[in-house]
Amino acid sequence: MTPAEIEALFTRTDGAYAFARWGRPIAPIVFGVEDSTLATVKGAIEAVVTLAGHQMAETDPELGSNLMVFFFRDWDELTGVPDLDRLIPDLAPLVARLKQADASQYRAFRFDDQGGIQACFVFLRMAGAVAKLPAETLALTQAVQMMLTWGDSAFAETSPLAVLPDTGATILRPEIAGVIAAAYDRMMPVAAADRSHALRLFARLQAPVTPPSDDANPTRH
Structure with missing residues (x-):
């Protein structure tokens, strides 16, 4: 390049x-998938983290899990997730904008005092073209996109x-x-x-x- x-x-x-x-080890948790897909998603994350020479962790000392991946079928489901509005400011207006845009995915990052990634929240609406993607393709794509703040x-x-x-x-x-x-x-x-x-x-x-x-x-x- x-x-x-x-x-x-x-x-x-x-x-x-x-x-x-990321400025700290990554401690992922995945919501809304079966065990087989869970293993695929976590495996893709671990593979990209290993490629980067970074570290995984069971827990994050501040958040418990600092990488949260949500799979769902409708954006409105997010407003019913307990305490998610505490992690994602202005969750309701955000959901409204994503619905209007017919968005299929959204990522939100938090940063530490040095500007490094402290946490990442990944939202995937399993509808349309996204729902037709193989689990391995979807998981690897998301693993890449959460490793850095791409343009x-x-x-x-x-x-x-x-x-x-x-x-x-x-x-x-x-x-x-x-x-x-x-x-x-x-x-x-x-x-x-x-x-x-x-x-x-x-x-x-x-x-x-x-x-x-x-x-x-x-x-x-």
């Missing part, structure tokens, strides 16, 4: 560059995933995997608002890396 392409991944529609990664249009035209023509397997595009790994380099900041950050990511993508083991490779599904 070119520096300009990397910069575009973290540029908002208002033109601002806004990057953040609004980062994957609007090109998915972070690809399909191998010979096997039909869904994989994480190598260039996106590279960006995630570079973003979690120990020498990189947990948050950045300067476009020079994209150049630092680019420099790390040029450096030779040791391929992850098959057990930690999220491109194998």
